[in-house]
Amino acid sequence: MRPATNLINAITVSILIGVYAFYLHYRPSFVLGIVMGSGLGITTFALLRFRSVQRVRYLYLVSYAILMWVGSFVIFNYIGMENLAVWVWSHTKVYYYEGLPTLGTTLVPCNRAMPEIMLGLAVFGRFEYVEAVVKLPSTLQLGILYLIPFIVTALILGRGFCGWICFFGGTVQGCMSGKKVRWKMSSFMKKPTSGEQNIDGLREEVKDVKYGVAIGILLLAISFAVPLICIVCWVFLVQFLWLGIAFILVSIVFVGILPFMNKKRWFCMVICPVGAIINFIEKITPFHVKVDKNICIKCNKCINVCETYAMTRESIEKSGKPNIDCIKCHRCIEVCPVDCIDIHVRGTKIRARSWLIPLSIAAATSWYAWFIISILILPSLLRL
Numbered sequence: 001m002r003p004a005t006n007l008i009n010a011i012t013v014s015i016l017i018g019v020y021a022f023y024l025h026y027r028p029s030f031v032l033g034i035v036m037g038s039g040l041g042i043t044t045f046a047l048l049r050f051r052s053v054q055r056v057r058y059l060y061l062v063s064y065a066i067l068m069w070v071g072s073f074v075i076f077n078y079i080g081m082e083n084l085a086v087w088v089w090s091h092t093k094v095y096y097y098e099g100l101p102t103l104g105t106t107l108v109p110c111n112r113a114m115p116e117i118m119l120g121l122a123v124f125g126r127f128e129y130v131e132a133v134v135k136l137p138s139t140l141q142l143g144i145l146y147l148i149p150f151i152v153t154a155l156i157l158g159r160g161f162c163g164w165i166c167f168f169g170g171t172v173q174g175c176m177s178g179k180k181v182r183w184k185m186s187s188f189m190k191k192p193t194s195g196e197q198n199i200d201g202l203r204e205e206v207k208d209v210k211y212g213v214a215i216g217i218l219l220l221a222i223s224f225a226v227p228l229i230c231i232v233c234w235v236f237l238v239q240f241l242w243l244g245i246a247f248i249l250v251s252i253v254f255v256g257i258l259p260f261m262n263k264k265r266w267f268c269m270v271i272c273p274v275g276a277i278i279n280f281i282e283k284i285t286p287f288h289v290k291v292d293k294n295i296c297i298k299c300n301k302c303i304n305v306c307e308t309y310a311m312t313r314e315s316i317e318k319s320g321k322p323n324i325d326c327i328k329c330h331r332c333i334e335v336c337p338v339d340c341i342d343i344h345v346r347g348t349k350i351r352a353r354s355w356l357i358p359l360s361i362a363a364a365t366s367w368y369a370w371f372i373i374s375i376l377i378l379p380s381l382l383r384l
């Protein structure tokens, strides 16, 4: 794999990312600002210049997943189980009654609120704003503010969100560790058109389950009259235990067992409604993976390493692209022996790895700053 960009560009972009990460973290702790700024600057440089980036991406994504889980438990611990229980049972009511002062304050890690918290910090430049912005939602402006990071991230990165940002995807990635495939799960694959098993990917009806899940969740959201995202939020799953138990069982199988046995992202390919929803807009996002069919020597290495069965022999022959489940992880790019795969700006020949990587890192650091900061300084943040 050729490096994503030249040395000068890589240094410039890495410095910019480092400064942005420093900016997000320096207010509560100057040392944290330096650590995050230099760490993410170096990570960006490695991703832009190394010929082999998968170890770096793996470490980066799994680290964010670990930080998110640890951050969540730290926050739970500070808040205390009793307070948490009160909050869990009352917080959704506030969505429909403007002006309630404290009910609904999202001091726990609401996956709807967390990125907005840091956006609020960036926009208003004061850390104290954290306390104001997490009161859900008192005005239309705040409601819009909450939505912006989700919409912008999905519109720019598409399923790249899954390959570079999502903590749940990072958790699945962690469970895929190791090389040995213990279970090929051939019965879920298309019948091989050539002698080789698995090169034609997952059967369509298996991939389509996630769209059914997304529609089911939409219907649940309408019938419970809560925002869509709340249906997959842990708080909602605590409130409706039967849903929570089902979610835990599905997660154990699709996040833990299957990825460990098969080394593919089963939760992301088959279950995740977020991935399904992003797929609806994937075709209008600016970056996509493209294969130069004229150079391809049909070695099938890209197909075998693909985490989501997005790259298939059929997809290469038909369109010179992976299918819509491609999470832009770069694995195929890295293994191609003739360098005929790359990320392009859609509809052009412009190579765009040097754009996608820094954009992903900048977005990820915005999404997770809240958890990283929480682990270190939650008491002073909340002025406990």
Ligand code: SF4
Residues within 6 Å of the ligand: 161, 162, 163, 166, 167, 168, 169, 170, 267, 268, 269, 272, 273, 274, 275, 276
């Ligand atoms: S498919 Fe869902 S769980 Fe998987 S990485 Fe994407 S958003 Fe996260």
Ligand code: SF4
Residues within 6 Å of the ligand: 289, 302, 305, 306, 307, 308, 309, 310, 311, 322, 325, 326, 327, 328, 329, 330, 331, 332, 333
């Ligand atoms: S097609 Fe390539 S970039 Fe897309 S998910 Fe598969 S390996 Fe990753």
Ligand code: SF4
Residues within 6 Å of the ligand: 291, 295, 296, 297, 298, 299, 300, 301, 302, 303, 335, 336, 337, 338, 339, 340, 341
């Ligand atoms: S790894 Fe490259 S050469 Fe091999 S099948 Fe894929 S695109 Fe073709």
